[in-house]
Amino acid sequence: xxxxxxxxxxxxxxxxxxxxxxxxxxxxxxxxxxxxxxxxxxxxxxxxxxxxxxxxxxxxxxxxxxxxxxxxxxxxxxxxxxxxxxxxxxxxxxxxxxxxxxxxxxxxxxxxxxxxxxxxxxxxxxxxxxxxxxxxxxxxxxxxxxxxxxxxxxxxxxxxxxxxxxxxxxxxxxxxxxxxxxxxxxxxxxxxxxxxxxxxxxxxxxxxxxxxxxxxxxxxxxxxxxxxxxxxxxxxxxxxxxxxxxxxxxxxxxxxxxxxxxxxxxxxxxxxxxxxxxxxxxxxxxxxxxxxxxxxxxxxxxxxxxxxxxxxxxxxxxxxxxxxxxxxxx
Amino acid sequence: xxxxxxxxxxxxxxxxxxxxxxxxxxxxxxxxxxxxxxxxxxxxxxxxxxxxxxxxxxxxxxxxxxxxxxxxxxxxxxxxxxxxxxxxxxxxxxxxxxxxxxxxxxxxxxxxxxxxxxxxxxxxxxxxxxxxxxxxxxxxxxxxxxxxxxxxxx
Numbered sequence: 001x002x003x004x005x006x007x008x009x010x011x012x013x014x015x016x017x018x019x020x021x022x023x024x025x026x027x028x029x030x031x032x033x034x035x036x037x038x039x040x041x042x043x044x045x046x047x048x049x050x051x052x053x054x055x056x057x058x059x060x061x062x063x064x065x066x067x068x069x070x071x072x073x074x075x076x077x078x079x080x081x082x083x084x085x086x087x088x089x090x091x092x093x094x095x096x097x098x099x100x101x102x103x104x105x106x107x108x109x110x111x112x113x114x115x116x117x118x119x120x121x122x123x124x125x126x127x128x129x130x131x132x133x134x135x136x137x138x139x140x141x142x143x144x145x146x147x148x149x150x151x152x153x154x155x156x157x158x159x160x161x162x163x164x165x166x167x168x169x170x171x172x173x174x175x176x177x178x179x180x181x182x183x184x185x186x187x188x189x190x191x192x193x194x195x196x197x198x199x200x201x202x203x204x205x206x207x208x209x210x211x212x213x214x215x216x217x218x219x220x221x222x223x224x225x226x227x228x229x230x231x232x233x234x235x236x237x238x239x240x241x242x243x244x245x246x247x248x249x250x251x252x253x254x255x256x257x258x259x260x261x262x263x264x265x266x267x268x269x270x271x272x273x274x275x276x277x278x279x280x281x282x283x284x285x286x287x288x289x290x291x292x293x294x295x296x297x298x299x300x301x302x303x304x305x306x307x308x309x310x311x312x313x314x315x316x317x318x319x320x321x322x323x324x325x326x327x328x329x330x
Numbered sequence: 331x332x333x334x335x336x337x338x339x340x341x342x343x344x345x346x347x348x349x350x351x352x353x354x355x356x357x358x359x360x361x362x363x364x365x366x367x368x369x370x371x372x373x374x375x376x377x378x379x380x381x382x383x384x385x386x387x388x389x390x391x392x393x394x395x396x397x398x399x400x401x402x403x404x405x406x407x408x409x410x411x412x413x414x415x416x417x418x419x420x421x422x423x424x425x426x427x428x429x430x431x432x433x434x435x436x437x438x439x440x441x442x443x444x445x446x447x448x449x450x451x452x453x454x455x456x457x458x459x460x461x462x463x464x465x466x467x468x469x470x471x472x473x474x475x476x477x478x479x480x481x482x483x484x
Contacts, residue, residue, distance in 0.1 A: 063367040073437060082436050082462060092366040096355035100348070107346040109339035179356040278352035300343035 027054050031061035032069075032174050034196030038181065041190030041206045050188060057181035064180070067093050068173035070117045070166055077167050082158055082209065087158035095157050097172050097277075098150070104281050105147035108297060112285035113257030115145045117166030120255060132299050146257065174198050175236065175280035182276075198236045198276040212325060218267035218308050225308060227325045228272060236279035239268035239309075256288045264310055265290040271298060271305040272323060278303070291315035397422050397480035403430060404479060406471035411436070413468040417448070417476040424452050427473060434465050441469045448473055 025047035026039040038054055040047065069075040080088050090098070101114035108261040133259060145165035152159050175198050182193045182200040190203025192211065201211040213235045217223040228235060256263050273279035282301060286294030291309045295317050298305040307315040312330050359366045362409035397419040405414035411434035418426045427445035432438040447456040454473040459466040 059364075063364055067367050079453060082440075082464070084464070086463075091368055092362050093359050096358050096366075100355050101350050103351055104348060107348070109337075109342075111339075115420055121405040176356065176359065180360055183356070183360045273352070274349055275352040275356050278348050278355060281352075282348065296340060297343055300340055301346065301348045303349060 005095075025050070027058070029058050029061075031058065032065055032177065032195065034174070035217055036061060036181075036193070036195040037194045038185065039184065039194075040188040041203060042188055043206070043268060050185070053185055053187065057184040060180040060184065060267075061177045061195070064093065064177040066175050067091060068097060068169040070121075070168050070305050077169060079169055081161060081165060084161055085162055087153065087160045090159050092157070093176075095154060097169050097176060098152050098159060098167075099154055100277065101172050101281065102147055102150060102152055104285060107301075108285045110146055110258050110287065111256070111288040112171075112281055113147045114167050114169055114172070115147050115150060115165045116255055116257045117144055117168035119257065120168055121166060122284065125216060171238075171280045171284045172277055175234070175275065175277035178276040179234070197238065198234065200234045200276050201230050202232045212244070215270045216268070217330070219312065223329075224330045225268075225314075225330060226306060227244070227268075228323045229325045230272065230323065233272060233274050234276035234279040235270065235272050236276055236283045237268055237270040238280070238283040240264075240266070240287075241268070258288075263288050263290065266294065267308045267310050267312070269294060269305060271303055272320075273303040303328075311329045349387045364410065382425075397424070397477065398482075399481070402474050402476040405431065405473035406468045406475065407433075408464055408468055411468070413465070413472050415445075415469065415472045415476055417473060419480050424449050424477070427471070434468065436462060436465050438465075441465050444469050 022277040025042060025044050026037060028035060028037050030036070036058065038057060040050055040054075042050065065075070066072070067076045070077060072078060076094050077093055080094070098114065100110070104112045105114060145163060149165055150159065150163040150167070151162070174195055176195050178195050178198045178200050182191070182202060183194070184300060185191050186202065188203065190201075190205055190211075192199060192201045194200075199213060201213065205211055211230045213228045213230050214224040215226045215228065215235075215237060216239070217225050218239050218241055266287045269283045271283040271286065273282065278301075282298060282303060283305070286295075286297055286305060286307060289297055291307050291313070292315070294307050295305065295315050298317050299319075304317045304319045306317075306320055307326075308330065309315065314328060314330060356406075374441045389482045399419050399421065401416050401418045403414060405412055407413075412431070413429060413434060414431035416430045417424060421430075427448045429438065429441070429445065438450060440459055444456045444466070445457070454470050454477055456466070456470055
């Protein structure tokens with residue numbers, strides 16, 4: 001998921017790399033198999049006093065990853081799925097992430113499904129980016145698992161799974177880390193946290209105008225489909241161009257949990273929501289649901305979005321007009 | 331998928347209030363700080379509750395010289411796979427324990443500390459391995475069975 005280009009001022013045709021302008025201090029680290037960029041709307045000379053907050057903000061990515069990574073045998077989520085048929089106490093972070101994931105799964109009839117880890121692994125998304133090593137959970141028959149096999153008791157903070165399965169909280173976890181990082185930096189008058197297609201903006205850019213978030217064209221590098229004006233909130237794009245599975249396999253990193261294959265109707269789905277966690281999960285769900293039901297889901301969830309179909313048509317929510325800066329170009 | 335607007339998932343999606351749920355989740359986690367990422371003390375939480383996995387019934391440590399010398403293999407299985415161990419007895423005592431077959435769903439190294447515990451305690455009564463209870467159970471039961479063979483006709 002690498003679409004949203006963030007910039008302030010300038011025109012929508014500006015150059016594409018997600019690098020904030022030189023007058024805005026920025027920090028870059030690699031987390032969660034992607035590049036995480038933090039930019040603050042403060043004078044470069046005053047950036048040093050935010051260093052500690054920025055390092056703490058990056059720290060959330062490691063914290064969330066240690067809980068949610070399905071590639072790490074020692075992650076909390078992997079330890080959770082090693083218990084079948086018995087309630088396991090989970091951390092608040094895992095509880096909250098799973099609660100949203102399971103609720104979305106129920107509300108989308110399984111178009112979004114956090115138990116998709118086994119299917120992803122079977123399709124070749126099985127390498128730990130930190131080591132390059134293939135990781136295998138040893139899971140068998142992943143196609144038969146669904147979110148209905150996972151039972152969360154939020155009061156007791158316990159999770160019970162009915163059968164061996166592999167949870168993939170990738171969409172929710174990256175969004176959550178972006179949200180948490182942005183909160184750590186709320187003291188800055190404005191800023192942006194971006195991680196592989198998930199971005200949160202707040203406050204005002206250094207030039208005093210609103211944030212402009214570009215939506216990358218799914219087929220033409222360097223070209224933007226649209227530019228969105230965002231006051232405060234998250235923009236996330238899921239795109240079929242972002243990741244490909246291991247050699248030999250077809251498709252991309254988004255899998256339809258109900259059918260097993262990669263959905264082909266949607267090339268990219270962009271969602272604007274108050275949190276990156278919701279925006280990321282809903283963009284994944286909208287990709288699976290397709291150009292007709294995808295925007296309906298977004299409208300039902302009271303968020304706006306923009307889908308580009310594989311044959312380069314546009315499907316938008318009725319409220320997107322309010323966010324568009326300039327025309328949409330495909 | 332039904333696209334008439336009357337489909338059940340659309341009603342559920344409208345009721346879900348995903349935006350509020352997401353904001354609440356972020357606020358809850360952020361409010362707890364990094365403590366939110368710390369797994370609960372699983373073993374403590376499970377003490378005395380029905381969540382505690384059934385501990386296999388194990389015999390107390392045998393006195394030295396109790397077992398017949400030789401190597402005894404046995405296995406145990408449960409819903410998540412099976413484990414075979416070989417227990418070697420020398421001069422009536424447990425000299426070594428080896429895992430000779432590992433067909434658990436889960437990685438073998440979760441129990442790698444257990445063979446040494448069996449030797450040190452001269453018993454199958456090894457520590458519970460939190461977060462790997464199925465593997466731990468199979469290992470302990472397999473050792474227990476091997477020791478039962480070693481103790482026969484004494």
